[in-house]
Amino acid sequence: MIYCAYDEFCVSGVSSDDWGVSYSPSHICALKDSTVIMRCTYTYPTGYQIKKVFWTKTLVKYHGEYPDLSNDTEYSQRLQYLGDKQQNCTVRLSHVTLKDSHMYYFRFITDKPDVKWTGVPGVNLTVTDLQVESPERVTEGDSVSLTCKSSCALTDRATFIWYRNSQPLTERRDRNNELLLQSVRREDSGRYSCAVDGHTHVSPAVQLYVMYPPKNTFIVVSPSGVIVEGDSVTLKCISDSNPPAEIRWFKGRKIVRSGRIYSISKISSDDSGEYKCKSIYEHGEKYSNAVTLNVMYPPRSVSVLMRGSGVIVEGDSVTLNCTSDSNPPALNFSWFKENETSTVGSGQSFSALQSGRFYCQAHNQHGSQRSDAVTVTVKGRNCSPSPPQTILMA
Missing domain, CATH: 2.60.40.10 (Immunoglobulins)
Known part of the structure; x- marks a missing residue:
């Protein structure tokens, strides 16, 4: 053979x-x-x-x-x-x-x-090599399975390790090449990779997006303290959702802006009011609680109101009242006689006993403003009435 x-x-x-x-x-x-x-x-x-x-x-x-x-x-x-x-x-x-x-x-x-x-x-x-097979997007509360795949069945018996954002999931170390996330949470979002215990090779990471609606929507105001006319103010709508929600701003019931940030440069008293933001998500919407902007400003439109014509008889008086528009309201008032430097009175009302031109000055913690002057004329009791006087009022 x-x-x-x-x-x-x-x-x-x-x-x-x-x-x-x-x-x-x-x-x-x-x-x-x-x-x-x-x-x-x-x-x-x-x-x-x-x-x-x-x-x-x-x-x-x-x-x-x-x-x-x-x-x-x-x-x-x-x-x-x-x-x-x-x-x-x-x-x-x-x-x-x-x-x-x-x-x-x-x-x-x-x-x-x-x-x-x-x-x-x-x-x-x-x-x-290893590849993670996973859905790209899941909704919060769903169950999701990720698979660590190879092109062939490994000859050596393998124990699989899972990582999220490069950190090992220590509770997931077993011979099963699947990672099951039951009732997935927003915290489960991240980049997932897998490896075999005892080997250095780690699969490329795959991003898992967990979709969830807004839960807490609220407004952060900056600066957070007292707001004075002329300041720059920023309102930020905090709304955690995935994907990010569309944001709309309301002053009262009127839509005034869209976008996560609402900036007001050189704020004025007209901007005072109640603001809300609304998160609009594909599965619903959610309003924030209202915040109130209370814009402070110094006295303005200061004027003197006078009872009567401004012509009085010697020995009588005329009451002058000082009015102003301010926030907070003016509590301090000073009275002056024109061309004199020292005050002649204080308080919101002043009783004039002599002829002259008088004005008031209103004060709050943000500033002060003076009024225009008004004329008071005093005549003698045995004298014929004085000619008509022109009364100046603010």
Whole structure:
């Protein structure tokens, strides 16, 4: 009987059972950047000695021989032969890459001329990375499942680890490649990735968006203290939702602006009033509580009101009242006689007993303003009435 082994040689008088290479397993699925051990044994008839052993990834000869992986620069630093020249042909390949996915064959050369053997079929190595499969958007309260996927079933039994925003989810470490989030919360939003315990490779992160409606909508006013006419005031509508809600502003029942921030430069008393913001979401809307802007300003439109014509008889008096528009209302009033520097009275009312032109000045903590002057004329009791006087009023 003549036996020919893989077109290498023909040997007379031997059985095919005397020659062989066995791989266990013959299919390996390994994770990117991991270390792979391809276990291998080989047999040959007695009377032969093994001169050379090596691994190759091609059955195409170059210069009469198959390429030795240990001479390949892509493998030489990562490949370590763990076998011998008798039976064991196991090899270790570290830091595997996706490009390492290939068929690999063990080959030995004997001391007899042209008696060589290649173990066919070889080891089919598939290198895979990890990918997270997840819906992009879920609604708060729903259940969502994320899957850590590989292109093949990993040969080594794997324990999966999950990360959110690069932080390990320590409660999720098991042999299941699925991450189940029941009744998902807004805090579950983030970038999810997965890995296999004991390996450095981590999958690319996938963003999970948890959609939720506004729960608390409120207004922040800046500055938060007393607002004086002429100040710049900013109202900010705080409304946490995903996606962000559309914001509209109301003064009373009138829409005055849209957008999250409502800025008023050089605020005036006309801007005083009650403000609300409304968050408009695809599944509903929500109003904030009202805030009141109470704009303070100094006295203005100060005037003197006089009872009667302003002509009085000697010994009588006329009452003058000082009125003003201010916020807060003016509480301090000073009375002056024109062309005199010192005050002639205080309080909102003043009794004039002599002829002259009088005016008042109203004060609050934000400023003061004076009125125009009014004329008071006093005539003697035994004198004929004075000619009509012109009364000036503010």
